[in-house]
Structures are given as structure tokens and as C-alpha cells.
Amino acid sequence: MIHFCVLGTAAGGAPTLERAPAAVVVRIEGEVFLFDCGEGTQRQLIRAGISRRKLGLIAITHLHGDHVLGLVPLLASMSSDRRREPLLVIGPPGLGELVWTTLRLIDVQLSFELEVRELAPKTAGTVLETGRWTLRYAAVEHTVPSFSFRLEERRPPVFDMERVRALGLRPGRLLGELKRHGEVTLPDGRVVRLHEVAHHQPQPSLVYCGDTQPCDADIELARGADVLLHEATFSEEHGELARRTLHSTAADAATVAAQAGVGELLLLHFSTRYDTLEPLLYEARRIFPRTRLARELRWEAIPTPREVVESPSLGTA
Amino acid sequence: MIHFCVLGTAAGGAPTLERAPAAVVVRIEGEVFLFDCGEGTQRQLIRAGISRRKLGLIAITHLHGDHVLGLVPLLASMSSDRRREPLLVIGPPGLGELVWTTLRLIDVQLSFELEVRELAPKTAGTVLETGRWTLRYAAVEHTVPSFSFRLEERRPPVFDMERVRALGLRPGRLLGELKRHGEVTLPDGRVVRLHEVAHHQPQPSLVYCGDTQPCDADIELARGADVLLHEATFSEEHGELARRTLHSTAADAATVAAQAGVGELLLLHFSTRYDTLEPLLYEARRIFPRTRLARELRWEAIPTPREVVESPSLGTA
Numbered sequence: 001m002i003h004f005c006v007l008g009t010a011a012g013g014a015p016t017l018e019r020a021p022a023a024v025v026v027r028i029e030g031e032v033f034l035f036d037c038g039e040g041t042q043r044q045l046i047r048a049g050i051s052r053r054k055l056g057l058i059a060i061t062h063l064h065g066d067h068v069l070g071l072v073p074l075l076a077s078m079s080s081d082r083r084r085e086p087l088l089v090i091g092p093p094g095l096g097e098l099v100w101t102t103l104r105l106i107d108v109q110l111s112f113e114l115e116v117r118e119l120a121p122k123t124a125g126t127v128l129e130t131g132r133w134t135l136r137y138a139a140v141e142h143t144v145p146s147f148s149f150r151l152e153e154r155r156p157p158v159f160d161m162e163r164v165r166a167l168g169l170r171p172g173r174l175l176g177e178l179k180r181h182g183e184v185t186l187p188d189g190r191v192v193r194l195h196e197v198a199h200h201q202p203q204p205s206l207v208y209c210g211d212t213q214p215c216d217a218d219i220e221l222a223r224g225a226d227v228l229l230h231e232a233t234f235s236e237e238h239g240e241l242a243r244r245t246l247h248s249t250a251a252d253a254a255t256v257a258a259q260a261g262v263g264e265l266l267l268l269h270f271s272t273r274y275d276t277l278e279p280l281l282y283e284a285r286r287i288f289p290r291t292r293l294a295r296e297l298r299w300e301a302i303p304t305p306r307e308v309v310e311s312p313s314l315g316t317a
Numbered sequence: 318m319i320h321f322c323v324l325g326t327a328a329g330g331a332p333t334l335e336r337a338p339a340a341v342v343v344r345i346e347g348e349v350f351l352f353d354c355g356e357g358t359q360r361q362l363i364r365a366g367i368s369r370r371k372l373g374l375i376a377i378t379h380l381h382g383d384h385v386l387g388l389v390p391l392l393a394s395m396s397s398d399r400r401r402e403p404l405l406v407i408g409p410p411g412l413g414e415l416v417w418t419t420l421r422l423i424d425v426q427l428s429f430e431l432e433v434r435e436l437a438p439k440t441a442g443t444v445l446e447t448g449r450w451t452l453r454y455a456a457v458e459h460t461v462p463s464f465s466f467r468l469e470e471r472r473p474p475v476f477d478m479e480r481v482r483a484l485g486l487r488p489g490r491l492l493g494e495l496k497r498h499g500e501v502t503l504p505d506g507r508v509v510r511l512h513e514v515a516h517h518q519p520q521p522s523l524v525y526c527g528d529t530q531p532c533d534a535d536i537e538l539a540r541g542a543d544v545l546l547h548e549a550t551f552s553e554e555h556g557e558l559a560r561r562t563l564h565s566t567a568a569d570a571a572t573v574a575a576q577a578g579v580g581e582l583l584l585l586h587f588s589t590r591y592d593t594l595e596p597l598l599y600e601a602r603r604i605f606p607r608t609r610l611a612r613e614l615r616w617e618a619i620p621t622p623r624e625v626v627e628s629p630s631l632g633t634a
Contacts, residue, residue, distance in 0.1 A: 014394035015360055039390040040357045043332055065393040065423045069386075073356040076382040077331035098422045105415045106382045107461050144424050 002153055002204050002302040003027040004227070006294040007044035008036075009268040011233045011247075012066055016272050020044050020296060021066040024208055024229060026151060029132045034058045035149055035208040041070035042077055047297050052078055053085075057128070059137070060091030061210025062146035063098065072102045079111045086113040090127055090137075092145040093118045121145040124217065138221040140212035142246045148212065150221050152205040157198035164197050202226075204302040207262070211269070213243070214252040222260035226302045229294060230256060231269035235280050238271075250280035254287035268294040319470055319521050319619040320344040321544070323611040324361035325353075326585040328550045328564075329383055333589050337361050337613060338383040341525055341546060343468060346449045351375045352466055352525045358387035359394055364614050369395055370402075374445070376454070377408030378527025379463035380415065389419045396428045403430040407444055407454075409462040410435045438462040441534065455538040457529035459563045465529065465538050469522040474515035481514050519543075521619040524579070528586065530560070531569040539577035543619045546611060547573060548586035552597050555588070567597035571604035585611035 004027070008020035015021050021038025025048060032054040034041070045052050052074060060068050071089070078087070089095065096116040103110065119125075124138035127149075136150045156179060169175060169184075169192065178184040183193045207225040211233070212218050222228045230253040234242040242249045248256070250267055257265035265288055270277055277293050284291040321344070325337035332338050338355025342365060349371040351358070362369050369391060377385050388406070395404070406412065413433040420427065436442075441455035444466075453467045473496060486492060486501075486509065495501040500510045524542040528550070529535050539545045547570040551559040559566045565573070567584055574582035582605055587594055594610050601608040 012394075012397055014397055017360065017363055039387065040360065043334065043357065046334055063423050065390055065425065068423065069390045069393075069419075070356065073382055073386045076386075077329075080329055080331055094422045098419065101418050102386075102415065105411045106380050106385065108382065 001028075002151060002206050002226075003299055004206055004229075004302070005048045005050070005299045006229065006266070006268055006296055007041055007048060008038050009270055009294050009296055010038075010066065011231070011269045011271050014272060015040065015066075019270065019272070021070070022061075022210065022269060023070065025050055026206060026208075028151060028153060029130075031056050031133075033135070033151070036061055036067045036210060037069075037071040037074060038066045039069045039073075042074045044297070045074075048299070053081060053083060055087065056085070057135070058087070058089045059127070059135075059147075059149050060089065060095055061148065061208075062092055062142055062144050063094050064144065064211065067210055068095070068098065072099060072106070075099065075103065075110065075114065076106065076108050079108055081111075083112040086115065088115050088117060088128075090117045090119060092147065093121065119145075119147055124221070136221070138217045140209065140218050140221075141215045142211045142213070146211050148207060148209040148218060148221050150205060150207045150225065152203055155201035155203055157194060158201050159198045167192055167197065169197070202303065206302055209256075211247060213246045214248055214256050219256050219260045222256060222262055224261055226263040227266060227300075228253075228257050228260065228262040228264070229266050229268055232267040232280055232284065233269055233271050235274070235283055237279075238273075250284040251287055254284035254291055257284075257288040257291070263290065265291040266294040267291060318345075319468060319523050319543075320616055321523055321546075321619070322365045322367070322616045323546065323583070323585055323613055324358055324365060325355050326587055326611050326613055327355075327383065328548070328586045328588050331589060332357065332383075336587065336589070338387070339378075339527065339586060340387065342367055343523060343525075345468060345470060346447075348373050348450075350452070350468070353378055353384045353527060354386075354388040354391060355383045356386045356390075359391045361614070362391075365616070370398060370400060372404065373402070374452070375404070375406045376444070376452075376464075376466050377406070377412055378465065378525075379409050379459055379461050380411050381461065381528065384527055385412070385415065389416060389423070392416065392420065392427065392431065393423065393425050396425055398428075400429040403432065405432050405434060405445075407434045407436060409464065410438065436462075436464055441538070453538070455534045457526065457535050457538075458532045459528045459530070463528055465524060465526040465535060467522060467524045467538050467542065469520050472518035472520055474511060475518050476515045484509055484514065486514070519620065523619055526573075528564060530563045531565055531573050536573050536577045539573060539579055541578055543580040544583060544617075545570075545574050545577065545579040545581070546583045546585055549584040549597055549601065550586055550588050552591070552600055554596075555590075567601040568604055571601035571608055574601075574605040574608070580607065582608040583611040584608060 007023035010019035022036040023041040024035040026033045122139045127135040205225045207222045209230045232250040232253045233247040234249045324340035327336035339353040340358040341352040343350045439456045444452040522542045524539045526547045549567040549570045550564040
């Protein structure tokens with residue numbers, strides 16, 4: 001199960017009292033990731049009730065101030081905590097210079113091993129992959145190199161235990177082989193394929209899109225995701241400004257969501273010119289009805305608890 | 318009159334929900350200054366009800382993260398505001414590299430003229446001087462080059478109008494000359510000196526001390542100040558740690574206040590290890606009774622309103 005909490009929904013360097021700059025914290029299988037880290041993110045982490053000690057990876061979409069200027073303060077605090085666990089920070093070219101120059105000038109020698117990995121512009125790929133989840137990225141289109149991220153859980157197939165028993169398979173080595181290799185040969189020579197006795201569980205997935213104009217890479221990365229967190233800096237009223245600054249309007253985000261066939265769209269990264277956000281919400285819903293405004297500091301789960309398939313015995317097709 | 322508002326009282330890079338990192342905003346004669354600029358200062362400015370547009374000068378005591386990492390986000394926001402007025406930022410060596418490198422990497426071309434003036438380590442002097450106030454600085458003693466700042470109002474002398482009339486002086490040119498030159502020659506050849514017909518008003522003054530161990534420069538800069546805002550990172554319980562990290566304890570701050578003969582001491586910059594600050598307050602009061610804990614987001618005036626001498630007619634000795 002993926003849990004996430006939006007820490008900030010403001011666009012631009014100037015936060016308001018109501019909205020903090022960009023950051024989303026995500027939990028999966030005991031791992032905690034941070035997507036973007038605007039100024040004040042470490043305080044928002046405290047408010048979200050999650051210890052910065054647990055962060056194992058920070059992914060920065062792009063080097064605009066409202067997405068990255070909380071990073072060095074957070075690293076400095078981790079060092080004050082005398083953190084020992086290594087940390088991976090990924091993001092666009094220039095991130096390393098920003099981090100290491102600032103740390104040198106503010107006289108911080110980190111207490112832990114920090115790897116700053118810069119993603120090549122105009123590429124897509126896998127950041128990390130375990131047996132249980134995958135974190136991928138894709139370059140999107142903004143005024144500076146910018147990336148979106150997709151976290152996908154890998155759930156094991158659910159066996160139909162009646163069919164398993166009918167075939168004479170017992171839990172243990174043969175089932176393990178079947179899971180790993182997709183097929184197994186029984187002692188009597190018969191070959192059993194995975195799809196004959198099991199079905200795939202849904203693979204919960206979350207896509208976070210920092211700043212971009214709507215583009216193919218944006219849609220491809222979001223394809224079929226359960227939740228798409230997408231910037232909606234402007235409404236169509238300021239569509240010309242959105243086009244000029246390579247941002248998305250609420251309608252753009254909804255169009256991406258519709259074309260990608262996502263489960264749900266959460267809008268965020270709102271220009272501070274909007275006091276009320278309902279117009280952006282309604283603009284998006286006309287195109288993609290399953291749209292909500294992201295709310296700061298509210299934890300959510302994918303799938304939502306009622307959809308969770310916890311026990312294989314419940315998974316019979 | 319000097320107005321000031323402490324925006325943050327936390328020490329160290331890791332803020333708490335209760336305390337923000339170092340920053341103090343000061344108003345004098347229509348000018349607004351900021352002393353230090355920890356992460357999140359721009360949000361604290363909003364809470365303090367003061368527009369960042371009004372800031373004319375930002376003075377950074379030293380380059381530790383909790384004193385400076387809110388600066389570039391603030392500059393970026395000023396630029397988003399399309400500020401046109403020039404801005405002066407002063408602070409220790411390295412401040413320019415921090416500002417310009419970060420602005421380049423986050424792709425901000427400022428909309429206004431920014432001067433970053435680096436103060437030479439181990440020096441003292443005047444930053445700015447007008448006819449109505451003076452801003453001075455002095456190097457203090459910390460693990461990195463660190464400065465304290467003193468803002469002093471220059472109030473015109475208050476004339477004893479009875480004596481002025483008795484000497485046959487009339488308001489106008491001769492009084493103006495007397496103010497400017499300290500003496501004036503009357504048409505009948507008599508020389509009148511300023512102190513014969515006027516007395517000096519108190520010169521309200523505020524001293525802000527970022528991080529330092531107690532030292533002579535610290536005391537000299539604070540000499541006779543109305544209000545001394547002084548770091549008190551630790552209590553004497555952690556005196557050894559204070560000595561090792563070149564910080565002050567509450568007792569140290571109180572000793573400086575007593576030796577400098579200040580009007581009032583306000584403690585700030587508290588280690589996050591202290592949940593309650595009363596022990597630090599009582600420790601200081603045993604040495605210097607006129608001590609308070611600085612409170613965030615509370616505006617105060619020097620002199621306090623009841624002490625203000627607004628009209629020369631009230632100023633008769």
C-alpha cells in the first residue's frame with residue numbers, strides 16, 4: 001500500500017500563510033520518500049507527523065526555488081540529528097552544485113553519506129527497483145530541465161487455492177518457482193503457467209508531476225496510475241500565461257489525466273493569485289470528473305483501505 | 318522611535334513547530350531592516366504584518382543555516398513581486414557566493430539591483446548613516462566569522478525655549494546653525510553654545526547579537542543600548558557545550574548585558590533541547606534582572622510609548 005501526504009500546494013517562491021511550497025511525502029513498504037522540497041518543508045514534515053530520520057530518498061523535479069530551497073536546510077537538520085543512514089537525492093543537473101556549494105558555505109560537514117544523482121535532461125528511466133516497488137522518472141517540458149516521478153508497488157499474484165489444490169500443487173518450492181518464473185513443471189511432467197492458477201493484483205501507483213506543460217512524456221508516465229498529483233498553476237483564464245511559462249492549467253492537468261486513464265487526479269501547485277480554488281476544480285472536472293484539490297497535511301492511501309486485498313484467499317477470481 | 322519584531326527564536330537548523338529560526342525585523346523612520354533570515358522568514362514576515370517590499374536592508378550575522386537559508390527564497394519572492402527598488406544585503410565573506418550561485422542555479426534573474434556587501438572579519442564600523450539614525454556592526458567570536466549590529470536613532474536636541482527667547486534667538490536660521498554646528502554667533506557678537514540652550518534627547522538604540530561567545534566586542538557594541546537582543550543558546554547546565562561551540566549561555570548574555578549597562582535584555586536563539594525556557598530566564602535574571610524571553614511575532618517600541626518625548630516644549634530640563 002502507498003501512503004502519501006501533500007505538504008505544500010503553492011506555486012512560486014512566495015508562500016502564503018495558507019499554502020506552503022511544493023513537497024509530497026510518500027510511504028511504501030517501510031520506505032519514506034520525499035518528492036520536491038520547497039522552503040519550510042522540514043516544518044511541514046513535523047506537522048505531517050513523520051520523522052525526517054525515516055527519509056531514504058528525496059527526488060527533486062526541477063531547480064526552481066519553490067521546489068528545492070528547503071533541501072539544504074533539511075539536510076543540515078539531518079546532520080544535526082547525527083544521522084548515520086545514507087541518503088539518496090536525485091534531481092536535475094545543477095542539483096549537486098547547489099547542495100555541495102551551500103553546505104560548504106554554511107560550514108556543514110554532513111554526518112551521513114549523501115549521494116546526489118543528477119538525471120540527464122530529456123531522459124526517462126528507473127531510479128530504484130526492489131522486489132516490492134519501482135520508482136521511475138521521465139523528463140517533462142518546463143522552462144528548465146524538469147522531471148516527473150512514478151512510484152509503483154509490485155504486488156505478488158493472488159493464487160486461486162482451489163485450482164492450486166486441484167492440480168496437486170502444494171505451497172512451498174513449486175509455488176515459489178511458479179511465482180518467480182511464471183511457470184513450473186510438475187513431477188508428472190505437466191507444465192503449469194501462472195495465469196492458469198493465479199491472477200495479478202492491482203499494482204497501486206502514484207505519479208507526481210512537478211512543473212510541466214502538458215506533453216506526451218507526462219501522459220505516458222501517468223498511464224493508468226491510481227493517483228496523479230499534477231500541477232495546475234493557472235486556470236484557463238490565464239491560459240496564455242501558462243503556455244508562455246510552460247505550466248499547466250487545471251484543464252491541461254485534466255486532459256492529461258483523461259488521456260492517461262488515471263484513477264484520480266489531485267490538483268496542486270496553485271498560483272498565489274487565486275484566493276479560492278473552486279474555479280480550477282470545476283474547470284478540471286468538466287474534462288475529468290474524478291478530480292480533487294490536493295489538501296495539505298492530509299494522509300491518504302492507495303488503494304483506499306476498502307479496496308485492499310490483504311489475503312490471497314480473498315483474491316479468487 | 319525604533320520598532321522591532323522578533324520573527325524567530327530557535328537555534329540550530331531544525332526548527333520546531335513553536336519556534337522559527339533566527340530573524341528580527343526592525344523599523345526606523347520609515348525604513349525597514351531585517352537582521353538574519355533563517356528558513357521560512359518570508360512567511361514570518363507575512364505573519365508579522367509587514368510587506369517584504371518595504372525591506373531596504375538585510376544584515377546577516379553569519380553563514381550558519383539557521384541565520385541565512387531563508388535569504389535566497391526571500392530575494393526570489395521579491396523578484397517575483399517585480400520589485401524595482403535596490404536592496405542592500407550585508408554579511409560575512411561568502412555571502413555573495415551563496416546568493417549569486419544559488420540565484421544562478423535556480424534560474425532567477427533579479428528584477429532589482431542587489432548589492433551584497435561582505436564585511437571583513439574582525440572589523441567594526443558603520444554600515445549606513447543618515448541624519449536620523451546610524452547602523453553599526455562589530456565582529457564577535459563564533460566558530461565562523463560573525464557580526465553583531467547596532468541601530469541607533471539620532472534625535473535632535475530639545476531646546477529650552479525660555480532660554481532661547483531670553484537670548485533673543487528666534488526659530489529659523491540661527492537655531493538651525495546652532496543645531497548643525499553646535500554654536501552660533503549672534504548679531505551682537507555673543508557666541509551661544511548648544512548645551513547652554515538645549516539638552517540631548519535619549520538616542521534609542523537596539524543591538525542584535527547573532528551567535529557569539531561573550532567577548533569585549535560584544536559588550537562594547539551593546540554599551541548603553543536600550544534593548545539588547547542576545548543569543549542564549551544554552552543554559553549553564555550545558556555551559557561546557559556552549560564554550561566548545563562558541564555560543565552564549567543565558568548567564569553569559571546576562572553578564573554581557575550587565576557589563577554593557579543596557580536598558581533591557583531579551584534572550585533568543587534557544588536550543589531546541591529546551592521545552593520550557595523559564596530556567597534560562599531565571600538564570601539570566603539572577604545576574605541581570607531586566608531580562609525577558611523574546612517572544613516571536615510581537616511588535617515592540619523603543620522607547621516604549623510612555624517614554625517618548627514628542628514635543629520640544631516638554632523637554633525643558
